[in-house]
Amino acid sequence: MEIQFASERLRDECNDTTKLVRRYGKQGAKRLRQRLDDLDAAANLEEARPLPGKLHELTGDRKGRLAMTVDRGKRLILEPADPELARKPDGGLDWTRVTAVRILGVEDYHT
Numbered sequence: 001m002e003i004q005f006a007s008e009r010l011r012d013e014c015n016d017t018t019k020l021v022r023r024y025g026k027q028g029a030k031r032l033r034q035r036l037d038d039l040d041a042a043a044n045l046e047e048a049r050p051l052p053g054k055l056h057e058l059t060g061d062r063k064g065r066l067a068m069t070v071d072r073g074k075r076l077i078l079e080p081a082d083p084e085l086a087r088k089p090d091g092g093l094d095w096t097r098v099t100a101v102r103i104l105g106v107e108d109y110h111t
Contacts, residue, residue, distance in 0.1 A: 001039055001040060001042050001043060001045070001047075001048070001098075001100060001101060002099065002101070003036065003039055003100075003101060003103060004081050004102040004103070006102055006104045010103060010104075010105060014032070014033075014036060014103065017029060020033065024070070024071065024074065024106070027071055028070060028072065028074060031053075031070050032071070032076065032106060035053050035068050035070060036076075036103075038053070043099065044095065044096050044097065044098055044099050045066070045080075045093075045095040045096075045098040046095040046098075049095060053069050054069050055067075062109070064079060064080075064093075065079045066079065066101075074106050075106065075107060076106055077103075077104040077105050077106070077107060077109075078101045078104060079101065079102050079104060080093065080098045080100070080102075081100035081102045082100065086098045
């Protein structure tokens with residue numbers, strides 16, 4: 001799957017192990033890199049669904065976005081790169097049609 005980033009800063013951080021370790025710790029950096037590699041290897045979101053990290057759709061004010069567990073409450077937040085092309089006729093997300101995602105950040109949205 002194609003992976004895009006919401007900003008150049010985020011892209012640079014996610015592709016630099018030293019920066020990841022500094023920000024998320026050794027374990028968090030390793031898991032974040034694994035989640036990104038898993039997404040990259042999947043052909044679409046449906047293939048990524050059963051992978052570690054429990055990929056799931058968010059609700060409420062985060063509707064249209066997805067999250068994967070990284071480490072200690074941190075979640076990788078992403079969205080379909082072209083959400084209009086990935087919709088079912090009923091308006092739901094068609095996971096099989098999402099072949100590109102945009103990484104929005106890593107956060108603990110439960111706090």
